[in-house]
Amino acid sequence: DARVTQTPRHKVTEMGQEVTMRCQPILGHNTVFWYRQTMMQGLELLAYFRNRAPLDDSGMPKDRFSAEMPDATLATLKIQPSEPRDSAVYFCASGTRVYEQYFGPGTRLTVT
Amino acid sequence: DQQVKQNSPSLSVQEGRISILNCDYTNSMFDYFLWYKKYPAEGPTFLISISSIKDKNEDGRFTVFLNKSAKHLSLHIVPSQPGDSAVYFCAAITQGGSEKLVFGKGTKLTVNP
Numbered sequence: 001d002a003r004v005t006q007t008p009r010h011k012v013t014e015m016g017q018e019v020t021m022r023c024q025p026i027l028g029h030n031t032v033f034w035y036r037q038t039m040m041q042g043l044e045l046l047a048y049f050r051n052r053a054p055l056d057d058s059g060m061p062k063d064r065f066s067a068e069m070p071d072a073t074l075a076t077l078k079i080q081p082s083e084p085r086d087s088a089v090y091f092c093a094s095g096t097r098v099y100e101q102y103f104g105p106g107t108r109l110t111v112t
Numbered sequence: 113d114q115q116v117k118q119n120s121p122s123l124s125v126q127e128g129r130i131s132i133l134n135c136d137y138t139n140s141m142f143d144y145f146l147w148y149k150k151y152p153a154e155g156p157t158f159l160i161s162i163s164s165i166k167d168k169n170e171d172g173r174f175t176v177f178l179n180k181s182a183k184h185l186s187l188h189i190v191p192s193q194p195g196d197s198a199v200y201f202c203a204a205i206t207q208g209g210s211e212k213l214v215f216g217k218g219t220k221l222t223v224n225p
Contacts, residue, residue, distance in 0.1 A: 004155070041217070042201070042215055042216060042217030042218055043156070043201060043215035043217075043218075044215075045212050045213065045214075048211075048212075055211070056210075056211075056212065091155050091156070093155070098205065098211040098212070098213065099144055099146060099161065099205055099207075099213065100158070101158070101213065102157075102158075103148075103155025103156050103157065104155050105153065105154055105155050106153075106154075106155055
């Protein structure tokens with residue numbers, strides 16, 4: 001049963017610290033998405049990649065967020081420095097078509 | 113500006129009855145619509161979808177209706193079961209366009225035994 005995995009599942013950190021979230025997409029999926037879920041905004045797309053190339057990161061605050069795919073089995077989302085308003089659940093999803101997305105379980109980030 | 117709106121944050125129904133979840137959109141370029149279901153501590157999972165060339169799509173207990181003129185879609189669950197209790201997200205996309213799914217904020221459905 002192929003699944004998207006995300007680590008860590010939970011992260012509590014202090015304001016100003018660097019946070020790195022990792023995602024392993026389903027093998028064979030060439031498109032990877034990063035979403036953020038908050039009560040106020042719902043599910044927002046932060047960035048997505050196809051064949052490891054970034055296609056759109058317009059949803060990401062550029063000054064502090066960065067997303068990369070070092071290889072086909074790993075996607076990372078980094079926040080530096082983190083702020084309390086970054087507290088949210090971050091989801092990674094993978095697929096072969098944009099409207100067929102398989103979500104990971106999410107990373108719940110709390111920034112104090 | 114929310115392009116996909118789910119105006120009911122929550123809905124409560126009795127087991128065996130019909131659940132109707134609603135979704136409105138503002139972008140007339142959207143031509144494919146999806147519903148995702150999310151349990152606590154899990155990621156959303158795909159439930160059902162509909163293309164704008166149709167006005168109804170059915171899969172077992174789940175039916176999605178699309179009214180393009182009203183820019184409105186709804187998800188019907190009949191009969192509702194306690195296991196259907198979850199948050200339901202509506203999403204929309206323009207195929208061949210920006211390739212980005214736009215999600216609503218979700219509706220929390222509670223099915224009471």
